[in-house]
Amino acid sequence: xxxxHLWIFFSAMLxxxxxxxxxxxxxxxxxxxxKVSVAFRLxxxxxxxxxxxxxxxxxxxxxxxxxxxxxxxxxxxxVIASMVQITEMAVKKWSPTLFRELGIYLPLITTNCAILALxxxxxxRGYGFLEGVTFALGAGAGLIIALSLMASVRERxxxxxxxxxxxxxxxxxxxxxxxxxxxxxxxGLLTAQ
Amino acid sequence: MHDLDSxxxxxxxxxxxxxxxxxxxxxxxxxPVFAQMLGMCPTMAITNSVTNALAMGLATTFVLLGxxxxxxxxxxxxxxxxxxxxxxxxxxxxxxIADMGLEALMPVSHKALGPFIALIVxxxxxxxxxxxxxxxxxxxxxxxxxxxxxxxxxxxxxVVGTVREILGQGTWLGLRVMPASFEPWVIMNLPPGGFFSxxxxxxxxxxxxxxxxRRAALNLRVARPSTEPLLERAV
Numbered sequence: 001x002x003x004x005h006l007w008i009f010f011s012a013m014l015x016x017x018x019x020x021x022x023x024x025x026x027x028x029x030x031x032x033x034x035k036v037s038v039a040f041r042l043x044x045x046x047x048x049x050x051x052x053x054x055x056x057x058x059x060x061x062x063x064x065x066x067x068x069x070x071x072x073x074x075x076x077x078x079v080i081a082s083m084v085q086i087t088e089m090a091v092k093k094w095s096p097t098l099f100r101e102l103g104i105y106l107p108l109i110t111t112n113c114a115i116l117a118l119x120x121x122x123x124x125r126g127y128g129f130l131e132g133v134t135f136a137l138g139a140g141a142g143l144i145i146a147l148s149l150m151a152s153v154r155e156r157x158x159x160x161x162x163x164x165x166x167x168x169x170x171x172x173x174x175x176x177x178x179x180x181x182x183x184x185x186x187x188g189l190l191t192a193q
Numbered sequence: 194m195h196d197l198d199s200x201x202x203x204x205x206x207x208x209x210x211x212x213x214x215x216x217x218x219x220x221x222x223x224x225p226v227f228a229q230m231l232g233m234c235p236t237m238a239i240t241n242s243v244t245n246a247l248a249m250g251l252a253t254t255f256v257l258l259g260x261x262x263x264x265x266x267x268x269x270x271x272x273x274x275x276x277x278x279x280x281x282x283x284x285x286x287x288x289x290i291a292d293m294g295l296e297a298l299m300p301v302s303h304k305a306l307g308p309f310i311a312l313i314v315x316x317x318x319x320x321x322x323x324x325x326x327x328x329x330x331x332x333x334x335x336x337x338x339x340x341x342x343x344x345x346x347x348x349x350x351x352v353v354g355t356v357r358e359i360l361g362q363g364t365w366l367g368l369r370v371m372p373a374s375f376e377p378w379v380i381m382n383l384p385p386g387g388f389f390s391x392x393x394x395x396x397x398x399x400x401x402x403x404x405x406x407r408r409a410a411l412n413l414r415v416a417r418p419s420t421e422p423l424l425e426r427a428v
Contacts, residue, residue, distance in 0.1 A: 021384050023238035027317060030233070073292065074285040077314050081278060110281075113234050113315035120308045165403050169230060170395040177388030184383060 005134045007190060008127075012138030014186040018114045019146040020179055025114035029150060030172050032105050039151035040144060041098060042105055045087065047140025049109050050118055052083045054136035057119040058129050065123075076119045084110045114143060149179055207329050208338075215334050219341030226349025227398055231318035236353060237387035239309050243366045246354030248302040249309065250347025252291045254340070256313050257322060259287040261339035264327040271328075280323040281314065288313045318346065356390045357381045 018024045025046070033039045056079045065072055088106050092099045099106070109115060118139055122132050153175050162171060208215055225231045235253070239245045260283045264271070271279050292310045295303045303310065313319065322342055327335040358364060361381030363371035380386045 023234050023384065023387060024312075026233040026237070070289060070293065073289045073311050073314055074282060077281055077285045078278075081281060111315050111317055111320060113312045116312060116315050117308055120311055124308070165399045166396060168395075168399070170392050170399060173388045173392030173395065177385045177392060180385040180388055181380075184385065 005131065008131055008134045009138035009141075011190055012135050013142040013145070014183065015190050017142040017146060017183050017186075018117070018139050019143060020176065020183045022117070024117045025112045025143065028105060028108065028112055029147065029176070030169060033147055033150040033154055033172075036148055036151040036155060038101055039147040042102060043140070043144030043147045045091070045102060045106060046109060046112065046114065046143050047137070049080075049084055049087055049115055050136040050140045050143075051133060052087070053080055053115050053119055054122060054132040055129070056080075056083060057122055058127075058132050061123055072120075072123070076116060080115050080119070081110050114139065146179070150176065153179075207331070208326070208334055212334060212337055215330075216337040216341040219338065219343075219345040220348070221345070223342075224345040224349055225318045225342055226346060226353075227395070229318070229321070231321055232316040232346065233391075234312065235309055235316065236350060237384075237391055239306055240350055240354040240357055240387060240390075241361060241382050242305075242358045243351055243354040245302070245305050246350035247347065248295070248299065249306055250343070250350045252295060252306075252310055253313055253316065253318070253346055254343025255291050256284060256287045256319060257339040257343045257346075258336060259290070260284045260319060261322060261327040261335040262332055263287075264323045265330060265332045265335035268328050276328065277320070277324070280320055280328075284319045284323070285314050318342065353387075353391050353394055356394065357386055360390075361386060 012018070016022055019026065019029050028042060028046075032042050053076075057076065060075050060079065064075060084107060087109075088099075091102070091106065118136060122135055127135055150172075154172070157171070157175070210218075219225065221228075223229060226236055232253070235249050239249050260280070263283050264280060288311060291313065292303075295306075295310060322339065326338045330338070355365060358366075359370060360378045363369065363375045363377050378386070381390065
């Protein structure tokens, strides 16, 4: 039982890393990774929303979508949008500093495809409540790792002498490609299940 | 980051350009993939073959067209405070139609694209077009804009898909184009290939833009009337 949950966790965190292997949530991966501290906190906020989404998706799947499967995408996106709104209000109340630092990227979590993808994967794989939360924790940890790694590399690149042509998104994509290549090394880690 | 930039840069009033311009701007000048860089997730995730890129592009075009027309029809009735939620719901409804339609009509493509059809909802391009264009323009113009953006998006996906499929499998749209002695680059089919090939496409574009602006500047300095077609297009 425990090994099953550990498998889900590490699979979501390393082997199928949401950003570097599955290409989810690239907007914030490219937009917010200028500074390590901000990237790390965005990762935390993402994780929080992922966990809430996973719980909501379990509830929706169990009681609502059984009767109306064609409402799946609409129901998920509506729940995610409201959850992000609640998170935004909570962060504003409890930590105004963090709220200011994250700024516009907090409401943007709604259009972060990693969140919607989590709800869809969880449904497709038929995860229960605990499995879903473990999956969300693993995916969140993976996002934090990817965002922090990217931000660390980009902080170093600030000082590097880069040809004008290569500056901007192209360079970020090459760095992401390198990181992704490194994460390919994890693909042999989990073969059981 | 990108979607907000484009939301803020949006014109505040209805478009005054000739209708053809509404259609044509999405093809190259404001191409969603190359110029606006919206919807990067599908650009890299499903471009390992041209077939997938085309299927994804068509599905996105359908959702763009449907939600654009719908938002445009109801643009005067949607309350300003809840407009983003309303747009997302309209988009989600059309994505659901696309998802079920594709599953029924093209089950093979539907399987290959997997969850990325459903993830069209979270594509910033959709929301950006509703907010910056359809909410302010007539139904006809919105349809033209959606078609232009959709075709531009499909074109962008196909370019990245072409690079990846030729290098990764030696084929194009399933047809063999490389000689038999060509050893396929496995990396191009794997996730890093998505990042690298899109990076190279962007690098090539940046180089081309850079060369063009430098040539134009040189041209101005020597005060030579621009006769080269390349430079005329630059103006």
